[in-house]
Amino acid sequence: MTSVSQAPPIVASAPLPKPRRRRVPSVGMKYVLLLIFAVIILTPVYVLLVTSFKGVVETDAAHAWSLPHLWSVDAWRQAWTQLSPNMKNSFELVIPATLLSTILGSLNGFVLSKWRFPGADLVFTFFLFGMFIPYQAVMIPLTQLFTRIHFPSGIPSLIFAHVIYGIPITALIFRNYYATIPDELMEAARMDRAGMFRTFWSVVLPISMPAFVVALIWQFTSIWNDFLFAVFIITDPSQWPVTVALNNTTGSLVTPYNLQMSAALLASAPTLVVYILLGRYFMRGLMAGALKG
Amino acid sequence: MKRIRRWGPGLLLVSPSIVLIAVFVYGLIGWNIKVSLSNWRQAQPSSGYAGLRAYRDLFHDPAWTLDLRHILIFTVVFIVGTLFVGWSLAFLLDKGVKGEGFFRAVYLFPMAVSFIASGIVWRWLMNPAPGDRETGLNAVFDHAGLHFLANQWYLGQNWGMAAMAMPAIWALSGYIMALFLAGFRGVPEELREAARMDGASEYRVYRHVVFPHLRPVTLSALIILGHISIKVFDLIVAVGGKQLITQVPAVYMWIQIYDAQDYAKGAAIATLLLIGISVLIIPYLVFTVRSERNA
Numbered sequence: 001m002t003s004v005s006q007a008p009p010i011v012a013s014a015p016l017p018k019p020r021r022r023r024v025p026s027v028g029m030k031y032v033l034l035l036i037f038a039v040i041i042l043t044p045v046y047v048l049l050v051t052s053f054k055g056v057v058e059t060d061a062a063h064a065w066s067l068p069h070l071w072s073v074d075a076w077r078q079a080w081t082q083l084s085p086n087m088k089n090s091f092e093l094v095i096p097a098t099l100l101s102t103i104l105g106s107l108n109g110f111v112l113s114k115w116r117f118p119g120a121d122l123v124f125t126f127f128l129f130g131m132f133i134p135y136q137a138v139m140i141p142l143t144q145l146f147t148r149i150h151f152p153s154g155i156p157s158l159i160f161a162h163v164i165y166g167i168p169i170t171a172l173i174f175r176n177y178y179a180t181i182p183d184e185l186m187e188a189a190r191m192d193r194a195g196m197f198r199t200f201w202s203v204v205l206p207i208s209m210p211a212f213v214v215a216l217i218w219q220f221t222s223i224w225n226d227f228l229f230a231v232f233i234i235t236d237p238s239q240w241p242v243t244v245a246l247n248n249t250t251g252s253l254v255t256p257y258n259l260q261m262s263a264a265l266l267a268s269a270p271t272l273v274v275y276i277l278l279g280r281y282f283m284r285g286l287m288a289g290a291l292k293g
Numbered sequence: 294m295k296r297i298r299r300w301g302p303g304l305l306l307v308s309p310s311i312v313l314i315a316v317f318v319y320g321l322i323g324w325n326i327k328v329s330l331s332n333w334r335q336a337q338p339s340s341g342y343a344g345l346r347a348y349r350d351l352f353h354d355p356a357w358t359l360d361l362r363h364i365l366i367f368t369v370v371f372i373v374g375t376l377f378v379g380w381s382l383a384f385l386l387d388k389g390v391k392g393e394g395f396f397r398a399v400y401l402f403p404m405a406v407s408f409i410a411s412g413i414v415w416r417w418l419m420n421p422a423p424g425d426r427e428t429g430l431n432a433v434f435d436h437a438g439l440h441f442l443a444n445q446w447y448l449g450q451n452w453g454m455a456a457m458a459m460p461a462i463w464a465l466s467g468y469i470m471a472l473f474l475a476g477f478r479g480v481p482e483e484l485r486e487a488a489r490m491d492g493a494s495e496y497r498v499y500r501h502v503v504f505p506h507l508r509p510v511t512l513s514a515l516i517i518l519g520h521i522s523i524k525v526f527d528l529i530v531a532v533g534g535k536q537l538i539t540q541v542p543a544v545y546m547w548i549q550i551y552d553a554q555d556y557a558k559g560a561a562i563a564t565l566l567l568i569g570i571s572v573l574i575i576p577y578l579v580f581t582v583r584s585e586r587n588a
Binding site: 272 | 300301302306307310311313314317318322325338378381385386390394396397398399400401402403404405406407408410411413414415417418424425426427428429432433463466467471520523524527530531543546547550556559560563564566567570575579586
């Protein structure tokens with residue numbers, strides 16, 4: 001790449017071999033391609049919406065892709081009856097787990113970037129590995145441990161698991177964000193002989209809003225969508241979060257398509273609403289997940 | 294002493310998390326390895342040592358061989374497909390188009406939906422059932438007179454896992470687009486400008502200036518996609534259930550615990566998954582944290 005940018009000016013007058021002209025797509029072409037991709041990506045949404053408003057008779061091959069002739073909310077009503085207890089479970093799980101892990105993340109991120117101790121990078125790497133492991137590798141002992149120490153079963157144990165395994169990602173999000181705060185700000189607080197907690201509380205926390213939004217959205221989405229922890233940890237069906245219940249209702253082939261689709265939409269509604277309202281913060285969380293902001 | 298007073302509180306504040314991670318990540322991994330070496334092969338826990346028997350059983354198990362084949366096909370198609378689509382989207386968006394925010398939001402939205410939910414619609418789209426039970430893409434092909442394109446999708450005998458990669462490509466292309474877009478935009482505009490001044494065509498600007506800058510991003514993308522692929526679980530459960538024809542290691546582990554109640558074998562699969570991921574992730578972590586320190 002340097003060879004291109006450092007061409008010596010003297011040679012400019014010499015006849016250059018004519019570069020092969022290859023075209024970069026024109027603007028119109030770009031829009032066409034971008035739109036095609038958008039249509040493909042939104043196709044499943046069309047199918048979900050259209051099918052969820054059909055009556056059972058219209059879910060056959062002849063009407064597979066068409067709009068419903070008779071719009072019906074029967075499937076939605078049925079999905080709501082079946083899934084609402086589990087939606088409630090999911091909220092009872094997601095709200096405390098998200099809040100706890102985000103608060104923990106802000107403290108960890110603050111120390112690991114702004115109130116560092118010797119070996120802080122090592123500790124951070126030690127945390128990060130926990131983000132990538134296949135959770136299957138801890139699942140058997142984890143369920144064993146919960147039974148042995150008589151940890152309250154059901155949702156509380158799932159909250160606990162999500163808080164612990166959320167430590168790495170939340171620490172990462174906050175550490176990346178706090179790294180952008182100028183060190184002078186910390187020094188100024190130190191000059192005022194402010195301790196760690198006062199510095200955190202009155203200097204760092206007031207400007208932490210963006211990182212909190214990113215971490216909250218990220219944790220909300222991933223805990224709401226989690227299936228793996230729930231399916232291993234929760235044995236009592238009345239405690240199932242909505243993902244497990246959804247898989248259970250739609251897993252059988254006798255469930256009509258309209259019910260399957262309305263149930264899928266219902267179970268995804270909270271994260272979709274969050275995404276539509278706060279999507280740009282969601283993207284920042286994603287980028288943090290790639291380690292480099 | 295003064296220095297300890299300075300950093301001591303920080304260490305103290307992080308120490309509960311350090312202990313939790315030490316116990317629940319590293320401690321439990323050790324415990325899981327111990328289970329994999331035990332003779333706990335039934336519902337009742339047992340801690341007798343059985344050496345590598347569970348691993349040996351696994352490698353003599355035809356289902357495991359099939360799992361490895363499945364995960365290999367899935368990984369290749371998934372990574373190549375997602376890199377291609379994600380890269381293309383970023384390339385198209387690179388110079389800024391009107392409505393970029395809208396396009397980005399559309400491409401990224403699948404990340405907000407669980408595989409359990411999107412798996413349901415993909416099962417409909419890739420339904421191999423014929424006749425009046427036909428749905429999804431096969432119905433499209435038939436209506437368009439392209440009967441020969443209708444196929445078995447994820448239930449195909451040999452290459453079903455290639456179809457199984459489609460929902461995964463759909464879900465993660467937006468993410469890879471975001472990564473590459475950041476990569477494209479990270480190329481200093483002066484470099485592109487300088488190349489143009491030297492008479493380079495726009496194609497050559499990309500070829501010689503922009504693309505070489507994307508190597509680190511491509512590596513990150515490969516590693517992220519690779520580790521997602523090795524762990525794939527929800528998607529397979531949602532689309533294929535527990536069928537052998539779509540079974541992968543993570544699903545087999547689940548079956549070993551819940552249906553066969555062979556804990557040692559389940560733990561052995563989990564350990565092998567962990568090894569697969571570690572080979573990919575540990576060098577990446579060490580490299581990233583080190584290069585960050587040098588920056």
